Amino acid sequence: MNPKDASAPTPFEQLQATALDLVAQWDGFMASFLRPWNFYQIGIALAVLTLAHLLSRLLTPPFRDWMRRRDGWPTWRLRVLVVVQRRLRMILFVPLIWLLIEVMLQLTWPSRTYLLVIIAKLATTWLGIALVTRLIRNPALRGLVRYGAWAWVTLSIVGLADETQDLLESMAIELGGARLSLWLIVQAIVLLIALVALARFLSGAGAASLKRNENISPSMQVLGVKFMQVALYGAAFFLALRLVGVDLTGLAVLSGAIGVGLGFGLQKVVSNLVSGIIILLDKSIKPGDVISLGETFGWINALGARYVSITTRDGKEYLIPNEDLITGQVVNWSHSNEFVRLDIYFGTAYQDDPHAVRRIAIAAASSVNRVLTDRPPVCHIVGFGDSSVDYILRFWISDPTGGLTNIRGNVYLALWDAFKENGLSIPFPQREVRVLNDTLPPFPEDRP
Structure with a gap:
């Protein structure tokens, strides 16, 4: 054994050293935080926050009345105004705190505004992140990006970003010849979210462009959109793994296991996926067609990867698996023509x-x-x-x-x-009853 390797610290020792360093950094930060002037700065910040709160309470009613009178404005402008109204307190707090800092820098020592500068930076970045993440429509994704960005920006502003990175890097496991750390997982998640958002934007723009092309049939438009989505999302996933340094050759074993799982447990899912591709390619049905399948009669609302959405005359929406449309007897009332x-x-x-x-x-x-x-x-x-x-x-x-x-x-x-x-009549069945003998036999109770 190499003596150099024997003296190298173990992963647990690295994690322990990083944690101790982080604790020491935090102790130093808290020691400087507990100075008297820092409490004064906290009080000043709370006073500015209270002033911003009172101003927002005062300005909100007239601002709402002004928003209600914007009848001709586009929807996106009104949404921006709603976001501004909801964040009005923080929007007022940020310029007020920076203005106060500038005044204090002219009147006192810079060290007496140290904590106020940190609070102002945190408030500014938090406000910016809150406004930018409103562009993300998915609530779960928006919350993940917002709180993740807030946490990292906070650590960066207070000067603990490097120590936190070292701590996450030391928390790792060995998988064969690869080392998987918590920091690597965080990087992969951040890159994957960014690339998926980019892929979603590109797929939406491409789908809108395909739908505007009248030379492409509706079924081929759906097929093109699905193919583009699969390609973009798949590229985003593999590119994110590649950028963080994951060896993609190790995914060969995973793909083999997925193939075995598809062969046994996901037969119906794969059958529906393949049936959906066949439906899109042979153009047997397309969005807008009127079809009958068993007792279901309606028009096709959308073609999905696993099912077809059919809306009936009574407003019910049926999700019919693609396999049923391939193997069953379907009446397409508008396949070749509308007659x-x-x-x-x-x-x-x-x-x-x-x-x-x-x-x-x-x-x-x-x-x-x-x-x-x-x-x-x-x-x-x-x-x-x-x-x-x-x-x-x-x-x-x-x-x-x-x-x-x-x-x-x-x-x-x-x-x-x-x-x-x-004067034409619609007859109904009639029956004529004739009694052949008027003398009826007596009932048993009438006999002597």
């Missing part, structure tokens, strides 16, 4: 003229707004029933998204009005 033929059945009495019934039914159906006149309705006799002559009326529409039940109801109503106007 849909509908059939309704009715019957009239035997004494009504069938030729007149057909003519009147066709005219009644043609009078309905959504029924196409360039594809005129037709009416045929389909049978002679027990009580009526049975007919079928066929007509075409070009807007299945407007609903099918309502157009059938309108045609039935037009038939009712036309039949009533022309």
Whole structure:
């Protein structure tokens, strides 16, 4: 064994030394903090904060009234005003504390404003971080970035950033030939958040550009957006690991384990993902199509990686797995075109003229707004029933998204009005009972 290696400190000893150094730094900071002038500075800071609070209470009502009168302003400007109104106390505190520091530097020793400068720097950076992180829409991500940035800025301002970094670096574990420290994990998380935010912005801009291109079909637009999102988020993940120095060759074993897991436990998930890609490639369905799957009838709201969102006429939203659309029988009412033929059945009495019934039914159906006149309705006799002559009326529409039940109801109503106007009757089953013998046998209790 190399004597030099034997004398090297162990990771535990490094961690203990770093912790002791950090404690010593903190003790020195607290010793300087407990000086009398520091308490005066804390009192001055609290007085400035109280003044800022009173000013914010005084200015908030007229500021709100002024905001309510900004009717023609864009939404983003109003949101900025709301953020300013919520942070008005800190916005007033920051210039007041810096103005007070400048005055005190002219009247007293700089050492007597040391703590006030730290408080002013903390307030300024905290305010800036709070305003900037409002751009992050995800509440969980916004809170993580905000509090993480506040913690690091605070450590930097009080002069404990290097010691904290050394402490996090000493807290590590050995995985094979790689050393994984807590500081490395923190760096990876920060870079990953930044790169994911960048990837989200780029994917949103790219998706908007694809949707504006009318030469690309809706299904290919969805496929392009999904492919771009996967590529950007995957690149962000691997780039973050690479920037912090993680050896990506070690991920080969992890990818093999993931493959085994996909083969056994994630069959349905993978099947839905592959089915979604097939649906996007063959263009069998696309956003806006009207489909029927079993008892579900509605139009496609969105195509997801795992499911298809279908909105029905009653406002319900069904999330149907992609695999069901591949393996099941789907009726796409608007696949190649928007034309849909509908059939309704009715019957009239035997004494009504069938030729007149057909003519009147066709005219009644043609009078309905959504029924196409360039594809005129037709009416045929389909049978002679027990009580009526049975007919079928066929007509075409070009807007299945407007609903099918309502157009059938309108045609039935037009038939009712036309039949009533022309004296045609819609029969109902009738039964005639004849008594063959008027003399009924007596009941048992009536016999002698």
